[in-house]
Amino acid sequence: MHVLTDLFENFGVDWPKFLAQTILFLVVYLILRRFAFAKVVAMLEERRRRIEEGQLNAEKIKKQLAEAEIRHEEILRKANQEAKVMIEEARHLSEASTEKEVQRAVKDAENIIAHAQEAMVIDRLRMVEEVKKEMVGLIVSTTAAVTGKILTPEDQQRLSAEAATALASQ
Numbered sequence: 771m772h773v774l775t776d777l778f779e780n781f782g783v784d785w786p787k788f789l790a791q792t793i794l795f796l797v798v799y800l801i802l803r804r805f806a807f808a809k810v811v812a813m814l815e816e817r818r819r820r821i822e823e824g825q826l827n828a829e830k831i832k833k834q835l836a837e838a839e840i841r842h843e844e845i846l847r848k849a850n851q852e853a854k855v856m857i858e859e860a861r862h863l864s865e866a867s868t869e870k871e872v873q874r875a876v877k878d879a880e881n882i883i884a885h886a887q888e889a890m891v892i893d894r895l896r897m898v899e900e901v902k903k904e905m906v907g908l909i910v911s912t913t914a915a916v917t918g919k920i921l922t923p924e925d926q927q928r929l930s931a932e933a934a935t936a937l938a939s940q
Contacts, residue, residue, distance in 0.1 A: 821912060824911070831905065838897045842894055845889070846886060853879040853883045856875060856882070859875065860875030902934060906933040910929045
């Protein structure tokens with residue numbers, strides 16, 4: 771025991787101070803554990819949950835966009851089929867009718883295709899704009915959640931503009 775005491779004295783350990791510091795450390799640790807650690811862990815868990823929600827929403831938006839693309843392709847396919855049917859009908863009619871009627875039927879088929887393509891483009895642009903708006907909102911809310919501060923309207927506008935620019939470049 772004497773050797774151990776000599777060893778601590780060689781390293782400058784003063785037992786009363788050492789015990790006082792140990793007790794003080796334990797008191798501070800218990801106070802922090804009781805009042806601070808639980809709140810910090812809860813806050814981190816809430817941030818993790820919000821980030822997961824943001825990722826799930828982003829995946830849902832991507833899925834919706836893919837579904838919209840499939841619907842647009844289906845509309846275009848149907849329009850092409852109808853146009854082919856009309857063109858085929860026009861060919862049959864051309865045997866019995868004049869050249870003028872054939873041209874009119876072909877024009878009608880082209881108009882149907884053009885209108886279907888216009889509708890598809892308009893619908894797609896609308897969906898893309900909706901997705902961009904939702905993504906900008908998600909980016910702003912996720913950024914606010916990750917940074918842990920309330921964003922000012924100027925911060926929100928700046929983040930919205932940056933996110934819209936980034937989404938437009940993709």
